[in-house]
Amino acid sequence: MTTLFHYLIFPGLLFALVVGMIASWIERKVTARVQWRVGPPMLQPLYDVMKLFIKENIVPEHAHYLTFAAAPLISFVSAGLAATIIGMSIFFPSSGFQGDLIVVAYLLVIPALSLILGAAASANPLASLGASREMKMVLSYELIFWIALIVAWIKTGGLLNLSLFAVNGAVGASVSGAIAFALMLITMQAKLGRVPFDAAEAETEISGGTYIEYSGPLLGFFKMSQYIMLVAVPALVSIIFLGGASIGKYVILLVLIILAENTNPRLKITQCLRLFWFFLLPVGLIAIILATLGY
């Protein structure tokens, strides 16, 4: 019963969703102010989702119905689960278990994977282009994501329990930790699909790409998993590299995301791949070497 409460209400789905909506509102409001616009009211993300849930679900004629419909749900459920585990480690430190970091890292890939599945099932050429781009994005940033985690693992002496990171102090304070943190910031931007890494969505090229055929409640579930991801990923980064999560640290990370989003054009998918594999990978390897040497 308590497990269910933790998953559904606090600190799981509902809590993460509410925080994610507020974060999303801040993102949109700040973006708007930067661009000389007024921006939406605070409840706009809620209105967006509510509107989607009273709308019709349109499934394309040639789509694979089951995969198409299941993808958003899988995405939402797994993002919620990741948020629950991360949230538990923050609010109920004693509840953590050895290896929850690995579980979270796996759970956070699932929204991207289900997006690929859903887009590929939708039988739309633009969506398939988006799916192929998303796939390349996952291949690029996951590598760096894991390298950054390995650095943290080495620095903390083999720590895999999220709630213990806070006790251990900030990994980002060391040289290798700082490099890994910087890599993680870039990865975070990519994992959240924000500019400059939004090639899979690329409204002005492939008009929404992966999301193009989604409408109504199904799109709503994708939207909600995006909101949750906007909480879960920065919180995880904060726990691992900044020595625990707090509102202040979260807001700093959010501001960094918004800043990068508003001062960059979109990178081409080939450029993303090149950036992660040929530029950031050597940097990451150097960080690992430094970490083993104790820097």
Add this chain to the structure above:
Amino acid sequence: MEDKKREMLSEAKSAAGGKDKIKKLLGEKIVNWQEKNPKRHYIEIKKEHLRDSAAVLFTELGLRFNIATALDNIKNMEVLYHFSDDTTGVIFSLRVATDRDGGEIPTISDIITGAKWIEREIHELFGITFTGNDNLQRLLLDPAWPEGVYPLRKDYEYGRKEELSEEDEESLRRPNIKIDDEDGDKQCTIIPIGPYHPLQEEPEFFELKVRGEKVVSLNINLGYNHRSIEKISEGKHWDQVTFLVERICGICSCSHPFAYVLAVEDLAGIEIPERAKYIRCVIAELERIHSHLLWLGLAGHFLGYNTVWMWAWKYRETVLDLCEQISGNRNHYAMMKAGGVRRDILNSEIDDMKANLKTIVSKIDMFKGAVLDDPVIHARTKNVGILTKEDAIRYCVTGPTARASGIRQDIRKIDIANSAYGLVDWDMIVLENGDVFDKAVCRVLEMYESVKIINQCFDRLKELNEGNICTEIWDLPAGEGIGRYEAPRGECWHYVKSDGGNTPIRHKIRAPSYMNILSNEVAAVGGIVSDAAITLAAVDPCYCCTERMQAVENGKIKYDWESLIKMSQEKTMKLKAEQK
């Protein structure tokens, strides 16, 4: 023998376009040479000699092909091929006649790639067949339009409508996918950009055939946006047409009337007062700044850089305010009038306007620094969508698209009758690489030149007395006139023919995008889809300009203005009733 020929060629090129050279090279082929004025020559030739003559003008002398104009003379059909000498501003028009029914003219589209579209257009609107051109499918008219009905012929009544069958109606506006998989290449997909797509503000259809992400070929479909301006023009009197052409496009709303009044003044052979010349340039250059800022913002948006988009449009407001101060309107200025301008600029307001203009310069500085030095923007635009100089010449592109590819071509330097461009000091911006980045740089630098021109015009205006802004034109003689103006996107071309009456009997319009969009055939192929998207946008395409011509809105007007208003009122009432 070879040497002599080469010598002759280089000699001919050095005096490029000199009429004596053309007379010498065409020799016996000339049936009649009419010199309207030193800048406008009409050369009548037999249609058998068209291909040779076009090759002489285009290939040997290096003249640029502007456009072809077809005329229905009732006794026969006539086609004018206009060639422009971009060093002297002289236009040579080859005049070719053919039969009215079943008329045939040899194609020149294999010699001049830029003539591909106009041959298709003349074929569907006048019924002239271009022998040797195997792609004469419809360009502007709807697929459902009946065969053998040619809307721009004189026997097609003004305002006539075509009946379409139910079946045809279903196929209306359906994307017309031309690329197919007949070559068995299963790995290719068609990525549609259009007819309705976030990349474009207007309906237009680009089919990208892609393998993976790589674009292997491109097919461009026009015809979603026709408003029959050329036909309407034949039903309006000379002064009304100025307002009509202003409505071709909201962005070039000064360029079209400018080119049109120049055409009428060329026909009448008059000169306008000096003050009017300056006022024309002020409003036209303000239009250029706002158009380039608009493009800069859109380019940012297409690259996913929405901050640039919003900022560019925010600073564009200052320019629009200036336009409003001068003309009373932000976009449709209604400043041009055959013989001068309609409204004066108050000398007392000039200092204020100059101060406002100064604030724009600091904003352009900011864009130049922040946008053009951004490494990610470099990565996205440099060496992307390259239009080589050779291709630019082949496709006869104009404006920034041509100048970014290293072609020295600006109508404001060469054809400056009745405008102040010869009276002020400014530079033509020419770049070398022809990629998207150079096109952007070209536009940004041109804004500085525009500010320079406006400031000088303001200074001269202050020295001149207010009031003398128009030469009245009472009668227009029979004859022909060509006017052209360097619109923000390139050369805007108007041709008018008069029989001495109060309406033009033929009005040919060619917007710059008409030539520029076709060049995407080469520029957008070879890159990945992301490159293609920004390349398509880099010519600053203006579709409402490109497609200003069709006889009737698909033969049927489903909803007109009044019925739309009525419908929305009814819906409001219904909703209100439901709420109660």
